[in-house]
Protein backbone atom coordinates (compact mmCIF):
# COMPACT_ATOMS: atom_id res chain seq x y z
CA UNK A 1 0.00 0.00 0.00
CA UNK A 2 2.75 2.40 1.03
CA UNK A 3 4.61 1.50 -2.12
CA UNK A 4 1.60 2.14 -4.34
CA UNK A 5 1.11 5.63 -2.91
CA UNK A 6 4.78 6.47 -3.38
CA UNK A 7 4.66 5.18 -6.94
CA UNK A 8 1.62 7.28 -7.76
CA UNK A 9 3.30 10.34 -6.34
CA UNK A 10 6.29 9.76 -8.59
CA UNK A 11 3.99 9.35 -11.59
CA UNK A 12 2.22 12.65 -10.78
CA UNK A 13 5.52 14.51 -10.36
CA UNK A 14 6.85 13.10 -13.63
CA UNK A 15 3.66 14.06 -15.48
CA UNK A 16 3.85 17.60 -14.13
CA UNK A 17 7.50 17.85 -15.14
CA UNK A 18 6.77 16.58 -18.65
CA UNK A 19 3.98 19.13 -19.02
CA UNK A 20 6.27 21.92 -17.86
CA UNK A 21 9.02 20.91 -20.29
CA UNK A 22 6.52 20.59 -23.12
CA UNK A 23 5.18 24.13 -22.59
CA UNK A 24 8.71 25.54 -22.46
CA UNK A 25 9.74 23.71 -25.61
CA UNK A 26 6.80 25.27 -27.43
CA UNK A 27 7.75 28.71 -26.14
CA UNK A 28 11.32 28.23 -27.41
CA UNK A 29 10.08 27.07 -30.80
CA UNK A 30 7.85 30.14 -31.10
CA UNK A 31 10.76 32.44 -30.13
CA UNK A 32 13.02 30.72 -32.65
CA UNK A 33 10.48 31.28 -35.43
CA UNK A 34 10.19 34.97 -34.51
CA UNK A 35 13.99 35.32 -34.55
CA UNK A 36 14.21 33.62 -37.94
CA UNK A 37 11.55 35.91 -39.36
CA UNK A 38 13.31 39.01 -38.01
CA UNK A 39 16.77 37.98 -39.30
CA UNK A 40 17.87 39.14 -42.77
CA UNK A 41 17.27 36.60 -45.52
CA UNK A 42 19.38 35.89 -48.62
CA UNK A 43 17.50 38.55 -50.62
CA UNK A 44 18.31 41.18 -47.96
CA UNK A 45 22.01 40.33 -48.03
CA UNK A 46 21.94 40.44 -51.83
CA UNK A 47 20.47 43.97 -51.79
CA UNK A 48 23.32 45.04 -49.49
CA UNK A 49 25.85 43.34 -51.79
CA UNK A 50 24.35 45.23 -54.73
CA UNK A 51 24.75 48.54 -52.88
CA UNK A 52 28.42 47.85 -52.06
CA UNK A 53 29.06 46.79 -55.66
CA UNK A 54 27.57 50.09 -56.86
CA UNK A 55 29.59 52.22 -54.45
CA UNK A 56 32.71 50.25 -55.29
CA UNK A 57 32.38 51.18 -58.97
CA UNK A 58 32.22 54.92 -58.27
CA UNK A 59 35.03 54.81 -55.69
CA UNK A 60 37.31 53.09 -58.23
CA UNK A 61 36.15 55.42 -61.01
CA UNK A 62 37.31 58.33 -58.85
CA UNK A 63 40.60 56.47 -58.18
CA UNK A 64 39.70 56.56 -54.48
CA UNK A 65 41.35 53.20 -53.79
CA UNK A 66 41.05 53.54 -50.03
CA UNK A 67 37.25 53.77 -50.28
CA UNK A 68 37.24 51.06 -52.97
CA UNK A 69 39.16 48.71 -50.63
CA UNK A 70 36.62 49.44 -47.91
CA UNK A 71 33.69 48.67 -50.20
CA UNK A 72 35.15 45.35 -51.43
CA UNK A 73 35.75 44.46 -47.79
CA UNK A 74 32.09 45.19 -46.95
CA UNK A 75 30.91 43.26 -50.00
CA UNK A 76 33.02 40.31 -48.90
CA UNK A 77 31.73 40.45 -45.31
CA UNK A 78 28.12 40.52 -46.54
CA UNK A 79 28.77 37.49 -48.75
CA UNK A 80 30.26 35.69 -45.73
CA UNK A 81 27.16 36.50 -43.67
CA UNK A 82 24.94 35.23 -46.50
CA UNK A 83 27.00 32.05 -46.54
CA UNK A 84 26.01 31.32 -42.94
CA UNK A 85 22.35 31.00 -43.98
CA UNK A 86 23.16 27.69 -45.68
CA UNK A 87 20.40 28.30 -48.22
CA UNK A 88 19.39 25.97 -50.99
CA UNK A 89 17.54 27.36 -54.04
CA UNK A 90 16.08 25.09 -56.70
CA UNK A 91 18.48 22.31 -55.72
CA UNK A 92 21.56 24.58 -55.70
CA UNK A 93 23.45 24.86 -52.41
CA UNK A 94 24.28 28.59 -52.25
CA UNK A 95 27.08 28.60 -49.63
CA UNK A 96 29.69 26.54 -51.53
CA UNK A 97 29.11 28.67 -54.66
CA UNK A 98 29.54 31.86 -52.60
CA UNK A 99 32.72 30.37 -51.17
CA UNK A 100 34.09 29.73 -54.68
CA UNK A 101 33.23 33.28 -55.80
CA UNK A 102 34.89 34.72 -52.68
CA UNK A 103 38.07 32.72 -53.28
CA UNK A 104 38.24 33.42 -57.01
CA UNK A 105 36.54 36.58 -58.37
CA UNK A 106 36.37 38.59 -55.12
CA UNK A 107 39.99 37.74 -54.28
CA UNK A 108 41.06 38.95 -57.75
CA UNK A 109 38.94 42.09 -57.36
CA UNK A 110 40.60 42.82 -54.03
CA UNK A 111 44.04 42.40 -55.60
CA UNK A 112 43.09 44.76 -58.43
CA UNK A 113 41.94 47.41 -55.95
CA UNK A 114 45.22 47.00 -54.05
CA UNK A 115 47.18 47.51 -57.26
CA UNK A 116 45.28 50.73 -58.02
CA UNK A 117 45.08 49.87 -61.71
CA UNK A 118 41.86 51.03 -63.42
CA UNK A 119 41.97 48.48 -66.31
CA UNK A 120 42.66 45.62 -63.87
CA UNK A 121 39.84 46.83 -61.69
CA UNK A 122 37.36 47.02 -64.57
CA UNK A 123 38.29 43.54 -65.77
CA UNK A 124 37.94 41.90 -62.34
CA UNK A 125 34.76 43.90 -61.67
CA UNK A 126 33.16 42.54 -64.85
CA UNK A 127 34.34 39.03 -63.98
CA UNK A 128 32.70 39.40 -60.55
CA UNK A 129 29.41 40.52 -62.13
CA UNK A 130 29.59 37.51 -64.46
CA UNK A 131 29.95 35.29 -61.38
CA UNK A 132 26.95 37.01 -59.70
CA UNK A 133 24.81 36.45 -62.79
CA UNK A 134 25.99 32.92 -63.36
CA UNK A 135 24.88 31.93 -59.85
CA UNK A 136 21.55 33.71 -60.37
CA UNK A 137 20.99 31.71 -63.58
CA UNK A 138 22.12 28.45 -61.94
CA UNK A 139 19.86 28.94 -58.90
CA UNK A 140 16.76 29.76 -60.96
CA UNK A 141 16.99 33.58 -60.78
CA UNK A 142 18.11 34.28 -64.34
CA UNK A 143 15.90 37.39 -64.34
CA UNK A 144 18.19 39.05 -61.73
CA UNK A 145 20.92 40.44 -63.97
CA UNK A 146 23.52 42.78 -62.48
CA UNK A 147 25.33 45.30 -64.70
CA UNK A 148 27.87 48.11 -64.30
CA UNK A 149 26.07 51.03 -62.62
CA UNK A 150 25.21 54.04 -64.79
CA UNK A 151 24.63 56.39 -61.84
CA UNK A 152 25.79 56.42 -58.20
CA UNK A 153 23.52 54.41 -55.87
CA UNK A 154 23.43 57.34 -53.43
CA UNK A 155 23.88 61.09 -53.90
CA UNK A 156 24.94 62.04 -50.40
CA UNK A 157 28.43 60.56 -50.44
CA UNK A 158 31.63 61.87 -52.05
CA UNK A 159 33.56 59.39 -54.23
CA UNK A 160 36.68 61.52 -54.75
CA UNK A 161 39.47 61.51 -52.20
CA UNK A 162 39.42 64.52 -49.86
CA UNK A 163 42.46 66.11 -51.52
CA UNK A 164 40.79 65.84 -54.95
CA UNK A 165 37.34 67.08 -53.94
CA UNK A 166 35.94 70.29 -55.34
CA UNK A 167 33.38 70.73 -52.56
CA UNK A 168 34.17 71.05 -48.83
Ligand code: HEC
Pocket residue numbers: 041042043044046047049050053089094095097098101128129131132133135136139141144146
Ligand atom coordinates in the same frame (compact mmCIF):
# COMPACT_ATOMS: atom_id res chain seq x y z
C1 HEC B 1 26.03 31.74 -54.94
C2 HEC B 1 24.97 32.32 -55.67
C3 HEC B 1 24.87 33.81 -55.80
C4 HEC B 1 25.89 34.69 -56.03
C5 HEC B 1 27.37 34.41 -56.24
C6 HEC B 1 25.29 35.98 -56.08
N1 HEC B 1 23.93 35.90 -55.88
FE1 HEC B 1 22.62 37.44 -55.88
N2 HEC B 1 21.11 36.15 -55.50
C7 HEC B 1 21.23 34.79 -55.38
C8 HEC B 1 19.93 34.22 -55.09
C9 HEC B 1 19.66 32.76 -54.86
C10 HEC B 1 19.02 35.30 -55.05
C11 HEC B 1 17.53 35.24 -54.72
C12 HEC B 1 17.44 35.31 -53.20
C13 HEC B 1 16.07 35.39 -52.63
O1 HEC B 1 15.34 36.31 -52.98
O2 HEC B 1 15.75 34.56 -51.78
C14 HEC B 1 19.79 36.49 -55.34
C15 HEC B 1 19.25 37.75 -55.43
C16 HEC B 1 19.96 38.89 -55.76
C17 HEC B 1 19.39 40.21 -55.90
C18 HEC B 1 17.91 40.57 -55.80
C19 HEC B 1 17.63 41.19 -54.45
C20 HEC B 1 16.32 41.91 -54.44
O3 HEC B 1 15.61 41.77 -53.43
O4 HEC B 1 16.03 42.64 -55.38
C21 HEC B 1 20.40 41.07 -56.19
C22 HEC B 1 20.29 42.55 -56.44
C23 HEC B 1 21.62 40.29 -56.22
N3 HEC B 1 21.31 38.98 -55.95
C24 HEC B 1 22.87 40.83 -56.43
C25 HEC B 1 24.03 40.08 -56.48
C26 HEC B 1 25.35 40.64 -56.75
C27 HEC B 1 25.65 42.09 -57.05
C28 HEC B 1 26.21 39.59 -56.70
C29 HEC B 1 27.69 39.58 -56.96
C30 HEC B 1 28.52 40.58 -56.39
C31 HEC B 1 25.44 38.40 -56.40
N4 HEC B 1 24.13 38.74 -56.26
C32 HEC B 1 26.01 37.14 -56.29
C33 HEC B 1 22.38 34.05 -55.50
C34 HEC B 1 23.64 34.58 -55.71
